[in-house]
Amino acid sequence: MEITSRALVAQRKKAYSRRGVYLWFIAPAVAVIFAVIVFPWIFTLWMSVNDWRIGSEIKFIGLENFATLATNTRFLSTIPRTLYFTVLAVILPVILGVFAAEVFHQNFPLRGLLRGIYVAPMMATPVAIALVFTMMFHPQVGVLNFLLSLVGIPKQLWVYSADTVIPTLALVEVWQWTPLVMLIVLGGLASLPTEPYESAVIDGANQWQMFRYITFPLILPFLMIAIIIRTIDALKSFDIIYVISQGGPGTASETINIYLYLQAFSFLQIGHASAVVVVFFTIILALAIILLVARERLRWNR
Amino acid sequence: MSKKLTRREFLKRSAILGTGVASAAILNACAPTPEPTKAPAPTAVPPAPTTAPAAPTTAPAAPVTVAPTAAPKAAFDWKRFKGEKIEALLIKNTQGDIMVKHLKEFEELTGITVGADQPAEQQQRQKLAVEFASGQTSFDVVYYSFHVQKRLFGKNKWVADVRDYLNDPTMVAPDWDWNDFSAAGKAWSTEPDGRIDAVSNKIDYCIVYCNKELFAAKNVPLPKTYDDIVSAAQKLHDPSKNIYGFVGRGLKNANTMLWCWMLLGWDIDVIDSKLNLNTTSPEAIECAKMYQNLMKNYAPPGVGGFNWNESQSAFALGQAAMWMDGVGFAAPLEDPKSSKVVGKVAYVVMPKGPKAQWAGMTGDGMGVSAFSKKKGPAWYFCMWAASKAMLARSFAAGSGAQSRNSVYTDPDALKSLVVPKEWVDTVVASGKIGRAALPIIVPVTEFRDIFGVALNNMIGGADAATELKKATDEFKPILAKSEA
Numbered sequence: 001m002e003i004t005s006r007a008l009v010a011q012r013k014k015a016y017s018r019r020g021v022y023l024w025f026i027a028p029a030v031a032v033i034f035a036v037i038v039f040p041w042i043f044t045l046w047m048s049v050n051d052w053r054i055g056s057e058i059k060f061i062g063l064e065n066f067a068t069l070a071t072n073t074r075f076l077s078t079i080p081r082t083l084y085f086t087v088l089a090v091i092l093p094v095i096l097g098v099f100a101a102e103v104f105h106q107n108f109p110l111r112g113l114l115r116g117i118y119v120a121p122m123m124a125t126p127v128a129i130a131l132v133f134t135m136m137f138h139p140q141v142g143v144l145n146f147l148l149s150l151v152g153i154p155k156q157l158w159v160y161s162a163d164t165v166i167p168t169l170a171l172v173e174v175w176q177w178t179p180l181v182m183l184i185v186l187g188g189l190a191s192l193p194t195e196p197y198e199s200a201v202i203d204g205a206n207q208w209q210m211f212r213y214i215t216f217p218l219i220l221p222f223l224m225i226a227i228i229i230r231t232i233d234a235l236k237s238f239d240i241i242y243v244i245s246q247g248g249p250g251t252a253s254e255t256i257n258i259y260l261y262l263q264a265f266s267f268l269q270i271g272h273a274s275a276v277v278v279v280f281f282t283i284i285l286a287l288a289i290i291l292l293v294a295r296e297r298l299r300w301n302r
Numbered sequence: 303m304s305k306k307l308t309r310r311e312f313l314k315r316s317a318i319l320g321t322g323v324a325s326a327a328i329l330n331a332c333a334p335t336p337e338p339t340k341a342p343a344p345t346a347v348p349p350a351p352t353t354a355p356a357a358p359t360t361a362p363a364a365p366v367t368v369a370p371t372a373a374p375k376a377a378f379d380w381k382r383f384k385g386e387k388i389e390a391l392l393i394k395n396t397q398g399d400i401m402v403k404h405l406k407e408f409e410e411l412t413g414i415t416v417g418a419d420q421p422a423e424q425q426q427r428q429k430l431a432v433e434f435a436s437g438q439t440s441f442d443v444v445y446y447s448f449h450v451q452k453r454l455f456g457k458n459k460w461v462a463d464v465r466d467y468l469n470d471p472t473m474v475a476p477d478w479d480w481n482d483f484s485a486a487g488k489a490w491s492t493e494p495d496g497r498i499d500a501v502s503n504k505i506d507y508c509i510v511y512c513n514k515e516l517f518a519a520k521n522v523p524l525p526k527t528y529d530d531i532v533s534a535a536q537k538l539h540d541p542s543k544n545i546y547g548f549v550g551r552g553l554k555n556a557n558t559m560l561w562c563w564m565l566l567g568w569d570i571d572v573i574d575s576k577l578n579l580n581t582t583s584p585e586a587i588e589c590a591k592m593y594q595n596l597m598k599n600y601a602p603p604g605v606g607g608f609n610w611n612e613s614q615s616a617f618a619l620g621q622a623a624m625w626m627d628g629v630g631f632a633a634p635l636e637d638p639k640s641s642k643v644v645g646k647v648a649y650v651v652m653p654k655g656p657k658a659q660w661a662g663m664t665g666d667g668m669g670v671s672a673f674s675k676k677k678g679p680a681w682y683f684c685m686w687a688a689s690k691a692m693l694a695r696s697f698a699a700g701s702g703a704q705s706r707n708s709v710y711t712d713p714d715a716l717k718s719l720v721v722p723k724e725w726v727d728t729v730v731a732s733g734k735i736g737r738a739a740l741p742i743i744v745p746v747t748e749f750r751d752i753f754g755v756a757l758n759n760m761i762g763g764a765d766a767a768t769e770l771k772k773a774t775d776e777f778k779p780i781l782a783k784s785e786a
């Protein structure tokens with residue numbers, strides 16, 4: 001015993017003395033992280049405290065950009081709008097995705113082929129999808145209004161009305177990303193033990209009870225992963241909104257990202273845009289922390 | 303010996319196979335993608351009009367005095383820069399397509415090799431700003447919009463003054479003729495201090511497209527005044543038959559153009575040359591109310607989300623009696639493949655407003671990057687791109703009004719014109735009353751965006767005066783800062 005621990009101490013000391021050498025091994029990783037993560041961040045922070053418009057002098061203005069944002073009603077209104085879009089683009093795919101996973105978990109003919117078809121939207125390029133949907137939403141020549149007219153439903157304005165633009169855009173997100181939730185949940189379902197179900201059947205539980213009291217709690221950890229991934233994706237969603245509505249009509253679908261893009265690339269206000277980035281990052285970070293804490297709390301194996 | 307595969311062996315083989323597949327995939331991904339077919343030959347029918355989004359200028363065409371290219375006897379030589387290579391940053395529009403299609407001609411004429419890039423307009427504008435601001439440009443010659451970028455480029459001196467070339471007989475082709483350019487075209491490319499930043503290629507005027515059939519059916523005369531527009535819209539509006547009295551840009555940013563075009567009828571500039579905002583003046587409010595009335599009461603549902611392309615399809619489908627927009631849309635409207643109103647379109651010169659009759663205009667041209675090391679060859683390209691032959695080609699394609707006067711009488715261009723002669727008459731008539739519609743300021747895009755939101759709110763029923771006041775308050779500090 002004594003000998004072992006002494007040997008251990010000696011070994012540790014030796015390792016400690018060689019630490020300086022080992023440190024060099026992490027140098028490349030540190031350099032890369034500094035170049036691609038730390039430096040851009042510091043640079044963004046620096047830009048956010050400057051009045052910087054491409055083509056004009058750069059002037060240090062402290063926190064003025066943030067102060068302007070705090071009172072800018074247009075920017076402030078993008079926050080609830082972004083959250084509204086995010087909630088729709090997370091909840092609907094989660095509900096539909098769980099349902100789809102339950103369906104695809106059953107045995108039926110051609111299941112493999114149908115699963116493949118079901119996940120196809122996920123593989124398409126968002127911009128291409130957005131262009132196709134733009135044509136489908138077109139008020140005069142769009143196929144959606146034509147289809148509605150076949151069943152006697154009046155023409156809808158889709159993305160051409162301030163009231164329906166966000167749900168319509170969320171619809172495109174739902175169409176594209178429900179398969180992702182389905183895949184994650186399906187993986188979870190496949191890993192579940194069969195014994196609880198057998199006992200449940202013996203106890204006379206019906207399908208809903210088995211889902212509610214066995215399946216749902218067991219797939220919850222997988223669902224949380226799906227929710228976290230979807231939330232981050234929906235928050236930063238840009239391409240679909242930009243291509244289909246460009247934030248319009250008016251500012252009805254102007255999310256934080258669209259506002260940010262306008263400031264940076266249309267108005268060339270780099271300083272102001274960087275301040276938006278900092279605020280946006282803080283929001284995302286806060287949400288991520290909340291979701292991670294929620295996930296920890298929900299761990300069933302604790 | 304048994305051929306049974308051990309677990310270890312199996313894993314090893316799988317790994318090798320996996321690596322092979324992965325590398326194949328990576329190699330495949332890295333393989334050069336086939337060259338995107340360089341700008342498909344510009345079909346006779348230009349896909350889209352050029353100046354989609356529009357923007358500003360205050361200065362009503364100041365006459366430009368540039369020494370006309372003097373005696374052509376001097377030794378001008380197209381081959382002077384033989385062997386050089388330049389980069390041209392164009393836009394994906396009819397002009398760009400035509401230049402790319404005939405690029406060989408330029409290369410054979412001059413011996414200069416040209417690398418031409420044609421991004422979409424919005425992306426091109428971002429690229430320009432970022433590269434110019436960095437003090438280094440990957441292009442030598444650039445196609446840009448005066449109504450959007452004139453002040454930004456002029457203020458920063460990002461494009462080279464071409465007066466030295468214009469005054470140098472060895473640098474101007476004898477038959478090129480600077481004086482063939484219209485006054486408006488010259489004014490567009492001239493800075494307040496007299497510098498000439500570019501060669502103007504194209505001018506776009508606001509006109510009213512009218513559906514003759516719908517007008518005739520209800521015996522309504524074509525509009526000659528703003529009041530006529532409103533009353534015609536009212537009379538022809540019949541939503542039960544899917545016919546709307548009026549259509550135009552309602553989408554934020556794009557719609558500001560429409561309001562500025564109409565505002566010229568009150569004979570004021572939205573921002574005058576001393577940078578005073580006239581945006582809350584009684585005229586501006588009156589004009590906004592007219593915009594609101596037309597768009598809210600007589601336009602198709604959802605017009606608040608319409609840019610020129612949605613407006614174009616509503617008109618092309620025969621669903622709108624009038625459409626107010628740039629002059630460059632005739633070709634698609636006269637193409638049986640994309641239009642149901644072929645032969646039924648009246649091209650009406652912008653009617654007279656309460657105080658004056660002006661055709662709001664926008665314009666594009668080509669300049670030489672101030673950072674280019676090959677300014678000479680780049681200038682040659684500008685010259686060629688705005689040559690009589692090239693502008694006649696653009697004209698024949700129906701892409702809009704050209705900066706040269708001679709194209710309107712060019713027999714070949716007139717013969718191959720893809721649009722009716724009536725359109726040419728409208729273009730020529732508009733040229734006589736052309737006036738810049740958008741202000742020549744740096745933050746043009748913010749201007750269009752902020753007032754665009756106000757106008758869009760008006761379509762939704764908001765009060766015109768309140769919205770304009772709010773937008774003006776928001777925009778004022780931005781304008782002041784940009785000129786500080």
